[in-house]
Amino acid sequence: MVWPLINQLNPDASTLALASIQYDVGPIAEGQSVTIMWRGLPVFVRHRTAAEIEEAKAVPLSDLKDPQTDEERTKPGHEQWLIMIANCTHLGCIPVGEAGDFDGWFCPCHGSHYDSAGRIRRGPAPANLVVPPYEFLSDTLVQIG
Amino acid sequence: MGAFPMSEHSTYVPGNAAEKWLDDRLPVVRFAKAHLMDFPTPKNLNYWWTFGAILVMCLGIQIVTGIILAMHYTPNTALAFDSVEHIRRNVNGGRVIQATHAVGASMFFVALYIHMFRGLFYGSYKAPREILWILGVVIFLLTTATAFMGYILPWGQMSFWGATVISNIFTAIPLVGENIKQLVLGGFAVGNPTLNRFFSLHYLLPFIIAAVVALHIWALHVPGNNNPIGVDVKESRDTVPFHPYYTMKDLFAMVLFLIPFAWFVFFAPDILGHPDNYIMANSQVTPAHIVPEWYLLPFYTILRAIDFNVLFIDSKLGGVIAMGGAMLMLLIVPWLDTSKVRSGTFRPMFKWFFALFVINFIGLMYLGAQPAEGIYTVLAKVCTAYYFIYFLVVLPVLSRIETPKPLPTSISESVLGKNAHA
Numbered sequence: 001m002v003w004p005l006i007n008q009l010n011p012d013a014s015t016l017a018l019a020s021i022q023y024d025v026g027p028i029a030e031g032q033s034v035t036i037m038w039r040g041l042p043v044f045v046r047h048r049t050a051a052e053i054e055e056a057k058a059v060p061l062s063d064l065k066d067p068q069t070d071e072e073r074t075k076p077g078h079e080q081w082l083i084m085i086a087n088c089t090h091l092g093c094i095p096v097g098e099a100g101d102f103d104g105w106f107c108p109c110h111g112s113h114y115d116s117a118g119r120i121r122r123g124p125a126p127a128n129l130v131v132p133p134y135e136f137l138s139d140t141l142v143q144i145g
Numbered sequence: 146m147g148a149f150p151m152s153e154h155s156t157y158v159p160g161n162a163a164e165k166w167l168d169d170r171l172p173v174v175r176f177a178k179a180h181l182m183d184f185p186t187p188k189n190l191n192y193w194w195t196f197g198a199i200l201v202m203c204l205g206i207q208i209v210t211g212i213i214l215a216m217h218y219t220p221n222t223a224l225a226f227d228s229v230e231h232i233r234r235n236v237n238g239g240r241v242i243q244a245t246h247a248v249g250a251s252m253f254f255v256a257l258y259i260h261m262f263r264g265l266f267y268g269s270y271k272a273p274r275e276i277l278w279i280l281g282v283v284i285f286l287l288t289t290a291t292a293f294m295g296y297i298l299p300w301g302q303m304s305f306w307g308a309t310v311i312s313n314i315f316t317a318i319p320l321v322g323e324n325i326k327q328l329v330l331g332g333f334a335v336g337n338p339t340l341n342r343f344f345s346l347h348y349l350l351p352f353i354i355a356a357v358v359a360l361h362i363w364a365l366h367v368p369g370n371n372n373p374i375g376v377d378v379k380e381s382r383d384t385v386p387f388h389p390y391y392t393m394k395d396l397f398a399m400v401l402f403l404i405p406f407a408w409f410v411f412f413a414p415d416i417l418g419h420p421d422n423y424i425m426a427n428s429q430v431t432p433a434h435i436v437p438e439w440y441l442l443p444f445y446t447i448l449r450a451i452d453f454n455v456l457f458i459d460s461k462l463g464g465v466i467a468m469g470g471a472m473l474m475l476l477i478v479p480w481l482d483t484s485k486v487r488s489g490t491f492r493p494m495f496k497w498f499f500a501l502f503v504i505n506f507i508g509l510m511y512l513g514a515q516p517a518e519g520i521y522t523v524l525a526k527v528c529t530a531y532y533f534i535y536f537l538v539v540l541p542v543l544s545r546i547e548t549p550k551p552l553p554t555s556i557s558e559s560v561l562g563k564n565a566h567a
Contacts, residue, residue: 006328009342015332035429040334042429086429087334090461092313093306094431109310109435110449111517123517124452126459 015040020145022137025081033097035086038144042086042094043132044105045142048116053079055103056117066127070117073131083142084118085132090125105129155179180366185384186391187372189560193267194370195398196260198391202399203253204358208351210246211295218298220344222337225300226425244414250292251417252406254440257285265478266499268487269371275479277364282475284357289441289472291350294343301422302432308335308343310435314448317462334428374559375487376552383556434516442513443506443532447471449517450529467529474536482540486549494547502535 021038025045028034033046048056056070074082086094093109100106101122102115112123119128134144157175159165168175217236219228232239261281264270270278293311297304312330316322331338369378378384385391409417417439421432437445451464458466489495509528515521553559 009328009331011327011332012338015336015338037428040332040336040428087309087313090313091310092316092334093310093435094429096431096433108431108433108516109306111452111522124449124460124464126461 020143022141022143024141026140030080035094038085038132043144044082044084044086044097044118044129046082046097048080048082052103052116056115056119059115059117059119063121065120068117068119068128073117073119073128075134075136078136081142082116082118083131083134083144084129086129088112088125089120089127089129090123095129156183180387181392182386182388184366184387185369185378185381186387187370187378187383187556188385188390189372189374189556190370190391190394191373192394192398193259193263193373195395196256196263197365198395199256199399199402200253200260201358202402203249203256204351204355206249207246207253208355210242210249211348211351213242214246215348218344220298220341222300222340222426225298225340229299240414241410244410248406248409248414248417250295251409251438251440252402253288254292256402257288258440261285261475262503265502266489267371267373268375268482268484268489270479271482271487272479273368274364274371277361277368278479279476280357280361280364282472284354284361285475286472287350287354287357291347291354292438292440294347294350296438297340297343298347299422300340300426302424302426302430303419303422303435305335305426305428306431306435307437308339312339314465314468317465319462336428371487372556373488374490374553374556376554376556376559379555380557436514439510439514442511443509444468444471444513446509446513446525447529447532449513450522450525452517452522467533471529471532474533478536478540481536482544484544484547484549486552491550491552492543492547493550495543498535498539498543501531505531505535 018039021036023036023045025047028045028047030047031049033044035042035044037043053070061067061069070079073084088095088107088109090107090110090112093107095105095107095112095114097105100113102113104116104118104121105114106112107114107123107125110124112125113121114125114129115121117128118131120126132144134142137143155175155178157168157172157178159168159174164174167173214232217228217232217239219225229243232243234240236242264278264281293307297308312326312335315326315329318325327333329339330336331342369384372378415423419436436442445468448464448468451467452460453463454460455463484492484495486492489499505528508524509532512521512525512528517525
């Protein structure tokens with residue numbers, strides 16, 4: 001009896017219908033980031049430079065608050081592409097790119113620093129930037145969701 | 146102690162047959178005369194006691210202006226921002242009505258904080274007024290929620306990102322946090338469903354606040370007012386009737402309070418807000434510096450201060466627990482401070498810790514507006530620590546070790562001197 005009165009608050013059919021999108025990453029130049037929308041959430045797509053990838057791979061896991069290797073956050077053969085939900089895992093602000101003390105992202109709201117693999121390095125955020133479920137349909141066409 | 150009857154003191158005599166007819170059926174005039182006119186009120190109340198009436202006025206102003214604004218406002222993400230600008234530019238008198246509502250929220254909190262600090266200093270939360278105090282804390286929490294939701298409605302950048310940050314607080318809850326957040330927002334992020342429901346609740350909550358205010362005043366009228374010396378009323382000469390003595394004093398205080406209120410409304414309606422909120426909400430860009438409204442800053446600082454893990458509690462959940470705890474702490478103050486003396490005036494050590502608490506609270510407010518880096522994060526931790534130490538350590542310990550100064554034997558003695566009983 002009470003549940004329908006509460007359940008109406010949950011995401012409705014039109015919101016859930018936007019669950020999957022396709023995006024062509026081809027035009028994104030090396031060192032460039034774009035922000036796209038998925039399910040009403042902003043998503044970072046970053047074409048990382050070789051230096052950034054090296055830097056991310058060189059970090060020992062013991063230095064990480066939420067240990068994850070660079071490989072776990074990218075797709076094999078597509079390591080240059082970093083695709084992450086652009087909301088800080090602390091309280092949801094959008095971090096600023098190419099900023100912070102770890103050559104990644106810096107969240108201006110409460111001072112969380114992320115590295116070049118989007119992993120939390122310092123500040124109040126508890127976890128790495130979330131990698132959404134996605135796959136490469138071709139060399140440059142990505143399906144998110 | 147407590148022998149003087151504060152309630153049930155009706156002296157109403159119906160003046161004619163019609164009044165008598167009404168009084169036998171619904172004694173509303175009798176009730177009003179007993180509680181709004183004849184109510185025996187300690188004769189030594191100072192101006193800190195006028196803020197209760199000022200708060201009733203603030204709630205009234207917010208409800209009247211709010212209902213008017215709702216006639217012109219559109220709760221839709223595509224139209225909300227423009228509809229507020231429409232109110233400010235096109236609606237007859239809209240500029241002043243909108244400013245009164247926006248400034249009114251700030252003035253409401255000015256009065257609310259003064260009212261709460263008055264209660265904390267004069268021990269107004271102590272027996273037999275615990276329920277009165279708890280109802281007051283409930284009003285504070287409801288007002289905070291209402292103000293927060295109201296700030297979302299103009300759909301500016303601060304509205305959107307404030308809503309995002311606060312709704313993400315729910316994700317700190319283990320396991321079900323993300324589901325609760327989606328339930329609250331009606332989507333994966335703040336969007337049109339969120340705006341719609343916040344508008345609905347923002348319209349509802351003030352009336353719930355008004356109902357709790359009625360309970361608050363009911364609970365006040367059982368033991369009657371506390372007073373600046375904290376000594377109970379013992380005889381009728383300790384009191385004066387509420388009307389005309391305090392109706393006039395409260396009205397005078399309201400007029401004084403309305404002077405800065407009007408100054409803000411007419412000369413600086415936007416000075417208490419943020420320029421970023423005059424940019425329409427954009428879900429792809431976070432403002433460089435998200436700051437809540439000034440009245441939420443102390444609790445915001447406490448949220449940010451916990452940037453370290455405590456055992457199995459991560460920093461995010463820790464911050465949320467600290468912020469929630471800081472507000473809910475107020476509910477148990479009556480049982481933390483067990484000193485028999487109510488008024489801080491007669492507590493030589495308490496006075497200083499209380500003064501430091503007020504300064505500390507203002508410090509928390511200042512720090513909330515600063516970036517979370519460098520010396521500010523250290524100071525935020527220090528101030529947060531003192532906030533909790535005051536309630537959890539200082540109050541209980543002082544209750545045991547402090548020797549209060551001798552209390553006057555009665556309100557009349559404190560007002561008139563020792564010869565009052567001659």
